[in-house]
Amino acid sequence: MRTMGQLLDRKGRHVITVNPETVVKDAAKVMSDHHIGAVMVVKGDGEIAGIFTERDVMRRVVAECRDPGRTPVRDVMTTAVACCSTKTTLDEVRTLMREKKIRHMPVVEDGRLVGIISLGDLNIVEEEIRIETIQYLEQYLYKP
Numbered sequence: 001m002r003t004m005g006q007l008l009d010r011k012g013r014h015v016i017t018v019n020p021e022t023v024v025k026d027a028a029k030v031m032s033d034h035h036i037g038a039v040m041v042v043k044g045d046g047e048i049a050g051i052f053t054e055r056d057v058m059r060r061v062v063a064e065c066r067d068p069g070r071t072p073v074r075d076v077m078t079t080a081v082a083c084c085s086t087k088t089t090l091d092e093v094r095t096l097m098r099e100k101k102i103r104h105m106p107v108v109e110d111g112r113l114v115g116i117i118s119l120g121d122l123n124i125v126e127e128e129i130r131i132e133t134i135q136y137l138e139q140y141l142y143k144p
Contacts, residue, residue, distance in 0.1 A: 004093060004107050005086030007125055008115040015106075015116050017042040020049045020074035024061050027052050027073050038104040040113060041077050048113055050077035051104060083108045086115075094122055 017040045018027045031039055031054070038053040052073045060076035061068055083106045084093050093105060097119060107115040 002090050002125065002129070003086060004084055004088045004090075004115070004117060007090070007117060007121060008086065008107060010125075011115070011117070011121055013115040015040055015113055017113075018052065018073060019044065020077070021072050024052075024057065024066070024068040024071045024073060024076060028057060028068065037118065038116070040106055040116060041073055042113065046112060048081060048083075048106060048108070049074065050079040051081050051106065052077040053104065081106060085109055090122060090125060093117065094126075097122070 016030060016034050016036060018030060020041055020043065022030075022041075027039055031037065038051055040048060041050040041052055043049050050073075056076050056078055057068075060066070061071060066076070082096060082100050082102060084096070086107055086109050088107075097103070097105060103119045105117055106113055107117060
């Protein structure tokens with residue numbers, strides 16, 4: 001069974017972060033520049049403070065008519081962050097993401113952030129697994 005560590009080894013472990021004092025406008029620009037739907041909010045000591053997502057922008061900034069140029073992400077980020085480890089399986093993460101209705105999950109090892117995966121990342125890997133399974137079955141069924 002594939003794990004988050006294996007997924008990160010293929011995808012990469014670089015995580016785009018902002019600090020809690022970053023204003024929403026700048027965080028949104030970072031997300032836009034990197035074509036991502038969330039950034040991790042990390043304190044100076046490397047501790048995870050939260051996650052700031054497109055959903056946070058809509059619900060806590062736009063819907064509440066906050067000024068994105070003056071509102072720090074610490075005031076509008078999600079602080080209850082579900083995390084997994086590099087040993088967590090794809091199935092476990094998919095189940096947790098479905099139950100919590102989240103699209104991004106940080107991967108933590110020994111208390112430090114080592115990567116982040118999205119629902120899209122999981123979908124890509126699961127599609128690859130399906131293709132491999134089909135190819136294996138075709139070889140098995142039609143082997144001369």
